[in-house]
Amino acid sequence: MVGYDSIIPPGRVGLVTESVNLSNYHAGSYTKSATITSNAKNAPSMQISIRWIIKSYVDVSPPSIQLAKDKDGVFQTEITVSSEKANLKISEITFKATDDRPSPESPAWQKDLPILLAFVMEKDTLKQDGMHAYKYKLSAKIAGLHNKNGEFIIKTNHPEAPEVKINGMFN
Secondary structure, three states: OEEEOOOOOOOOOOOEEEOOOHHHOOOEEEEEEEEEEOOOOOOOEEEEEEEEEEOOOOEEEOOOEEEEEOOOOOEEEEEEEEEOOOOOOEEEEEEEEOOOOOOOOOOHHHHHOOEEOEEEEEEEEEOOOOOEEEEEEEEEOOOOOOOEEEEEEEEEOOOOOOEEEEEEEEO
């Protein structure tokens, strides 16, 4: 959305404001440009740019979690949780399936229960940009689980992001 002073006398200063709705943006670096058009004879149009960086309080990579079953029947993967907060702790990780099909071996009422995952922090690294990167190994041993899509809910001790939701699946 752009706002501006409608009449600016010659030799005077006017104000042009531009705002950006950030609701559809995720963490990252962005640039937005706008063209200002006027009746000035020497420069009837001018290009302006706005640059910004959106930081998340807690970032999880990869952006989608996929647990694959190993030869022992244990679903496993690794994730990295990044934050400016030192001593970020995870207290719980659960998975809630979004598809309504229960596995053939499970009663129908179990489809509404979240799956609790085991997790172990393997590494805590302070990066040059001041971010802390926490590497976690996730695992779950669940018989009869086949290709479930859903949402992982990661509970943290971060005051601004006590819960982080990430899409993913069990393969």
